[in-house]
Amino acid sequence: MPPAVSLSEIVAFVGGDYRGPDVEVTGVAPLADAGETQISFLSNPKYAPQLASTRAAAVLVSASLEGDSPRWIRVENPYAAMARTVARFFDRKPMPRGLSPRAEIASSARLGRGVAVGAFTSIGEHVVLGDNVVIFPNVTIGDGVTIGDGTIVYPQVSIYYGCAIGKRCIVHSGVVIGSDGYGFAQEGGRHHKIPQVGIVRIEDDVEIGAGSTIDRAALGETVIGEGTKIDNLVQIAHNVRIGKHCLLVAQVGIAGSTELGDHVVVAGQSGFSGHLKIGNRVQVAAKSAVLADVADDMKVMGAPAVPFREFARREAHLRKLGKKP
Amino acid sequence: MPPAVSLSEIVAFVGGDYRGPDVEVTGVAPLADAGETQISFLSNPKYAPQLASTRAAAVLVSASLEGDSPRWIRVENPYAAMARTVARFFDRKPMPRGLSPRAEIASSARLGRGVAVGAFTSIGEHVVLGDNVVIFPNVTIGDGVTIGDGTIVYPQVSIYYGCAIGKRCIVHSGVVIGSDGYGFAQEGGRHHKIPQVGIVRIEDDVEIGAGSTIDRAALGETVIGEGTKIDNLVQIAHNVRIGKHCLLVAQVGIAGSTELGDHVVVAGQSGFSGHLKIGNRVQVAAKSAVLADVADDMKVMGAPAVPFREFARREAHLRKLGKKP
Amino acid sequence: MPPAVSLSEIVAFVGGDYRGPDVEVTGVAPLADAGETQISFLSNPKYAPQLASTRAAAVLVSASLEGDSPRWIRVENPYAAMARTVARFFDRKPMPRGLSPRAEIASSARLGRGVAVGAFTSIGEHVVLGDNVVIFPNVTIGDGVTIGDGTIVYPQVSIYYGCAIGKRCIVHSGVVIGSDGYGFAQEGGRHHKIPQVGIVRIEDDVEIGAGSTIDRAALGETVIGEGTKIDNLVQIAHNVRIGKHCLLVAQVGIAGSTELGDHVVVAGQSGFSGHLKIGNRVQVAAKSAVLADVADDMKVMGAPAVPFREFARREAHLRKLGKKP
Numbered sequence: 011m012p013p014a015v016s017l018s019e020i021v022a023f024v025g026g027d028y029r030g031p032d033v034e035v036t037g038v039a040p041l042a043d044a045g046e047t048q049i050s051f052l053s054n055p056k057y058a059p060q061l062a063s064t065r066a067a068a069v070l071v072s073a074s075l076e077g078d079s080p081r082w083i084r085v086e087n088p089y090a091a092m093a094r095t096v097a098r099f100f101d102r103k104p105m106p107r108g109l110s111p112r113a114e115i116a117s118s119a120r121l122g123r124g125v126a127v128g129a130f131t132s133i134g135e136h137v138v139l140g141d142n143v144v145i146f147p148n149v150t151i152g153d154g155v156t157i158g159d160g161t162i163v164y165p166q167v168s169i170y171y172g173c174a175i176g177k178r179c180i181v182h183s184g185v186v187i188g189s190d191g192y193g194f195a196q197e198g199g200r201h202h203k204i205p206q207v208g209i210v211r212i213e214d215d216v217e218i219g220a221g222s223t224i225d226r227a228a229l230g231e232t233v234i235g236e237g238t239k240i241d242n243l244v245q246i247a248h249n250v251r252i253g254k255h256c257l258l259v260a261q262v263g264i265a266g267s268t269e270l271g272d273h274v275v276v277a278g279q280s281g282f283s284g285h286l287k288i289g290n291r292v293q294v295a296a297k298s299a300v301l302a303d304v305a306d307d308m309k310v311m312g313a314p315a316v317p318f319r320e321f322a323r324r325e326a327h328l329r330k331l332g333k334k335p
Numbered sequence: 336m337p338p339a340v341s342l343s344e345i346v347a348f349v350g351g352d353y354r355g356p357d358v359e360v361t362g363v364a365p366l367a368d369a370g371e372t373q374i375s376f377l378s379n380p381k382y383a384p385q386l387a388s389t390r391a392a393a394v395l396v397s398a399s400l401e402g403d404s405p406r407w408i409r410v411e412n413p414y415a416a417m418a419r420t421v422a423r424f425f426d427r428k429p430m431p432r433g434l435s436p437r438a439e440i441a442s443s444a445r446l447g448r449g450v451a452v453g454a455f456t457s458i459g460e461h462v463v464l465g466d467n468v469v470i471f472p473n474v475t476i477g478d479g480v481t482i483g484d485g486t487i488v489y490p491q492v493s494i495y496y497g498c499a500i501g502k503r504c505i506v507h508s509g510v511v512i513g514s515d516g517y518g519f520a521q522e523g524g525r526h527h528k529i530p531q532v533g534i535v536r537i538e539d540d541v542e543i544g545a546g547s548t549i550d551r552a553a554l555g556e557t558v559i560g561e562g563t564k565i566d567n568l569v570q571i572a573h574n575v576r577i578g579k580h581c582l583l584v585a586q587v588g589i590a591g592s593t594e595l596g597d598h599v600v601v602a603g604q605s606g607f608s609g610h611l612k613i614g615n616r617v618q619v620a621a622k623s624a625v626l627a628d629v630a631d632d633m634k635v636m637g638a639p640a641v642p643f644r645e646f647a648r649r650e651a652h653l654r655k656l657g658k659k660p
Numbered sequence: 661m662p663p664a665v666s667l668s669e670i671v672a673f674v675g676g677d678y679r680g681p682d683v684e685v686t687g688v689a690p691l692a693d694a695g696e697t698q699i700s701f702l703s704n705p706k707y708a709p710q711l712a713s714t715r716a717a718a719v720l721v722s723a724s725l726e727g728d729s730p731r732w733i734r735v736e737n738p739y740a741a742m743a744r745t746v747a748r749f750f751d752r753k754p755m756p757r758g759l760s761p762r763a764e765i766a767s768s769a770r771l772g773r774g775v776a777v778g779a780f781t782s783i784g785e786h787v788v789l790g791d792n793v794v795i796f797p798n799v800t801i802g803d804g805v806t807i808g809d810g811t812i813v814y815p816q817v818s819i820y821y822g823c824a825i826g827k828r829c830i831v832h833s834g835v836v837i838g839s840d841g842y843g844f845a846q847e848g849g850r851h852h853k854i855p856q857v858g859i860v861r862i863e864d865d866v867e868i869g870a871g872s873t874i875d876r877a878a879l880g881e882t883v884i885g886e887g888t889k890i891d892n893l894v895q896i897a898h899n900v901r902i903g904k905h906c907l908l909v910a911q912v913g914i915a916g917s918t919e920l921g922d923h924v925v926v927a928g929q930s931g932f933s934g935h936l937k938i939g940n941r942v943q944v945a946a947k948s949a950v951l952a953d954v955a956d957d958m959k960v961m962g963a964p965a966v967p968f969r970e971f972a973r974r975e976a977h978l979r980k981l982g983k984k985p
Binding site: 037038039040043089090093096097100101103104110112128129130146147148164165166180182183184215217219220221237239241242243255257259260261273278279296297313325328329331332333334 | 439455457459460473474475477478479491492493495496509511514515517519520522524525526527528529530532546548550554555568570572586588590604606608624626638639641645646648649652653
């Protein structure tokens, strides 16, 4: 149970306007679920009717909200204020501390200050872990891997030899980084393995969701750009290059050597064929199949993917066909 | 090798009618594969010709099947009788027993009677394991997790802190429960993490297939209802609520805050966008993209998903277009 | 850092024609990236302009390439020569050696010569590992599993009891082999588990990509044929039979009891419904949904999948509809 925090401290932290009593609160919850020792927030107007019935001690609301209540904390952006409040006061996730005597850490590994390594984690030869890196139990880190300051690696992750992870990354359970790319040469009806001797390089502030897989390059690097956030069960093939600050939603797949620009957003279950060039700020709707290059700022949809407007016209026609017997 | 069981014991157990000799049998196999010490079954009529050629010692057949043979065991439902026979006599899967000295179990964890914990499994602080819980090797269970009586957790599973698993659940290898939901607030072209401080709550009698991922709620709970069965590589996002007795086939993805009713069936590789409300007994065909609410008892199909009949009409028109040059 | 190799040794190994100086080289890289101590290759003609600007010490080129340079090594097939050179001289991936004292190996397990087992790996009762099998750290191998000579199992793999893996296979991190098939019988609105007591049998020279899942048969076997290569996050259901020398690209899913012939190629994110029969040499385009049997040598595409030509005609019509307002 997190210790209680006084409302006045929260109000000061979010820079809010509040006239009610200063009580102790223990957490944040949606309006409908909040108890008397929790605060809540109103961001989406459709939940406004719940303002009257919520049991919350106080509610973060927009500075411009009509009406008044002694329970309201007025702020510019209630959603952001809620997120910051949770992060500052109530995000008490337990973390391993120190080096478990049940971990196996190669004597040639170099560990920064404040590193934590959980039980049954194997750290290979010549691994370099930056300051305050946290490795949970049951992780396998291959020889020569480098991990930057402040990165967190959750349980059941495998990072193959030689890969490089940036600072402040978050790698969730089940992620595999640096497995062999899918490269074969056919000869006489058999598939012969092309050695995959490149690496994966992940820049700073990247988050990778549970169960996602990122293959090492055949030669050179597979790259995930700074600040990019990858959801669960995403597949990234060898020699792919993802730009900075992209969003790849769950179950997306990107085939070999395809390059995405910066600020690209790909919705769930979409796929890209190989060797494509996708521009900056491109948006791909859910379950699309991108089979050709896409220019900067385009929005595409469908399988095969076409511009949004073209897809909408196709759908309008098909909808008519579906109505007619 | 499982020990032999007498046919008379099996016949009595399934309540069958059998006039042949009482021999010892060692297992159950399909008609084409069964050896002389195994029994078989006829459920799908297309396999009836194999009745004559099978080497099986005896065959579970329908009470109403035409013809006769001393090898036939007549029952109401041969498929169900086969399943029950396998479960009762021949499902001898090996299980860990007792607490491995190579496991790490926090001293504050509370273990029920008959609990088994395999080697290299890490059990966090204040974890509660009910009676007869079985945890295989190489599992990581975070602080404060609770697991109900009789639940089985296979190797290489990660359950994050604070999540709650019901009774008699089965969690297959590679499953991740309680990883952070995919929530970010964009500001100045960068994606800032929204803390994910809710949990995952899994009710009784749920089975979760290999490699599936279930994210913890941002606030509150992600819920999997009683008796729901999830196949492999399924993705369930934060704050999703799945009803009771649903079936989610492999590689399905459900985006954040979407709610499914009870007895919903979703075929493989289908996806749902976020914040939807899907009624009871809804059926979704394979590879569909559900982008809007669906009322009780509807059957939908396609990407975007439309009612079955409408999809069939569209397909009929497209088939004609595909035939014409 | 791999030790340097003399160019003359590489030239002799690939059977090339080279007239330049004999220098020491340290690796292979693409033309644009290669440094002065690396060699490169020209396979795709679109990169020919980079021949002039590359810093590579030498370049593998086609015997028939126009022009001349003292840096060129002329060979029949530059791509194959590059792959063989990397494999022979520069593929120095680190491997565990010997039996880690931190592994748990059942006393009834039988290990061949030259077997390596990493830390925190659990090897069950009666497991048989052939000669030179390599098992990385944090792997779980259930009772009675057999693994053939020369097979490599990467970290975080789970192989359930009784499964059989062939020789020279490669199993990447996060793979699950032998989890229960998804089989339930509905009765009174509840789903009752059908016991899954068959196994998975994987023939020789199979490679399985990171995070893929292969379920055990209900009765009998799920089979992956010799030489088949499976990419990442692929789902193979119970009683599926995959032929020899197939390619299954990432995120493909195959439902229960479907059979694929030999030399079948399935592109990424495609799915098959259950109980289908897919012929030899069939090709399935990306993101297709195969819902019916497919004859030998057919090429299919779409959801539902139709022959390539028919799909192309549909697309041409739809493209027109999309252009019209």
